[in-house]
Amino acid sequence: MKKTILMGIVLAATWLLPAHAALQSERGDVALDAADEKAEPKKWQADRDPIPRDSVQQPPLIPHKIDGYVINLQSNKCLTCHSWANYKQAHATKVSQTHFSDRDGDAMSNISARRYFCTQCHVPQVDAKPLVENNFKPVQAIKN
Amino acid sequence: MSAIMNKIKQIIEKLKKPSAASLGSLIIGGFVAGIIFWGGFNTAMEATNTETFCISCHEMEENVYQEYKSTIHYSNRSGVRATCPDCHVPKPWVHKIKRKIQASNELLHKALGSIDTPEKFEAKRLTLARHVWDAMKETDSRECRNCHDFQSMDYVAQQRRGRNSHIEGFDKGMTCIDCHKGIAHSLPAMYEVDPSAVTGNAGK
Numbered sequence: 052m053k054k055t056i057l058m059g060i061v062l063a064a065t066w067l068l069p070a071h072a073a074l075q076s077e078r079g080d081v082a083l084d085a086a087d088e089k090a091e092p093k094k095w096q097a098d099r100d101p102i103p104r105d106s107v108q109q110p111p112l113i114p115h116k117i118d119g120y121v122i123n124l125q126s127n128k129c130l131t132c133h134s135w136a137n138y139k140q141a142h143a144t145k146v147s148q149t150h151f152s153d154r155d156g157d158a159m160s161n162i163s164a165r166r167y168f169c170t171q172c173h174v175p176q177v178d179a180k181p182l183v184e185n186n187f188k189p190v191q192a193i194k195n
Numbered sequence: 196m197s198a199i200m201n202k203i204k205q206i207i208e209k210l211k212k213p214s215a216a217s218l219g220s221l222i223i224g225g226f227v228a229g230i231i232f233w234g235g236f237n238t239a240m241e242a243t244n245t246e247t248f249c250i251s252c253h254e255m256e257e258n259v260y261q262e263y264k265s266t267i268h269y270s271n272r273s274g275v276r277a278t279c280p281d282c283h284v285p286k287p288w289v290h291k292i293k294r295k296i297q298a299s300n301e302l303l304h305k306a307l308g309s310i311d312t313p314e315k316f317e318a319k320r321l322t323l324a325r326h327v328w329d330a331m332k333e334t335d336s337r338e339c340r341n342c343h344d345f346q347s348m349d350y351v352a353q354q355r356r357g358r359n360s361h362i363e364g365f366d367k368g369m370t371c372i373d374c375h376k377g378i379a380h381s382l383p384a385m386y387e388v389d390p391s392a393v394t395g396n397a398g399k
């Protein structure tokens with residue numbers, strides 16, 4: 052009997068609560084069948100200095116545009132500047148030494164296949180407002 | 196047989212004799228014929244200087260044209276396009292004719308089917324790319340400079356990396372193609388060109 056009453060109260064509560072307000076989507080309070088507000092296309096940020104890291108193991112962000120840069124079996128556009136052979140002439144950051152070892156930890160003479168697709172971890176930035184508020188602060192050790 | 200020989204002899208005899216037509220009509224007639232033939236020749240040549248003509252061969256349409264469609268010379272902010280001949284056929288007349296004569300070799304390979312499958316094309320890509328790179332290097336990237344004149348480049352309007360590289364490169368006497376390879380088409384396997392920009396040790 053007690054269980055039934057409790058169930059009743061819970062059901063009544065869920066029915067009374069304004070469910071749609073609790074489930075507001077990030078795309079705004081727009082009905083599913085209505086057209087969303089048109090988003091302004093974001094532009095890639097212009098070339099600038101390296102962007103400080105926020106966590107110790109974070110792959111550094113790409114501080115320039117990479118439109119049309121191709122990474123495939125034939126060639127890797129990033130490495131034409133960031134490889135150890137080319138970084139000095141290109142005044143670029145060189146690829147980390149960690150990228151030369153395979154998954155067994157064996158050192159290789161060239162970029163390891165698992166580290167070859169740069170944009171899997173490294174990404175360029177657009178000037179976009181965060182969707183949700185974020186108070187994250189980097190640890191003191193890597194703070195500039 | 197002798198009838199034909201007689202006819203030929205007659206024609207030769209006729210050519211040997213001075214024409215009955217007046218000099219004036221010959222000059223005017225020759226002038227008009229010249230315009231028609233020269234105009235016709237140029238019109239025919241220009242017809243081969245269009246993208247439509249280039250991609251009428253499936254070798255071009257299915258490989259290089261598809262790759263080119265995602266690049267900035269096909270799709271960009273202001274809608275200005277560089278089509279195949281803008282980069283691959285010289286504008287000055289003498290060089291244009293030279294390139295057109297070279298193109299007869301391409302007709303031969305079209306007939307031989309040298310690159311008639313994507314696999315065959317890929318296997319030849321480095322060789323073909325090198326032909327274009329060498330030609331560009333030889334002419335100081337003449338076809339690039341038809342539009343991209345470095346005297347007119349406003350370095351301030353360029354981004355930092357481009358600005359630095361352009362100033363440094365031009366000082367060293369480098370030319371466009373030295374850096375700008377594979378801007379309109381997929382690159383070939385770069386093992387031989389820059390082994391540090393490819394993974395693994397294949398091709399060695």
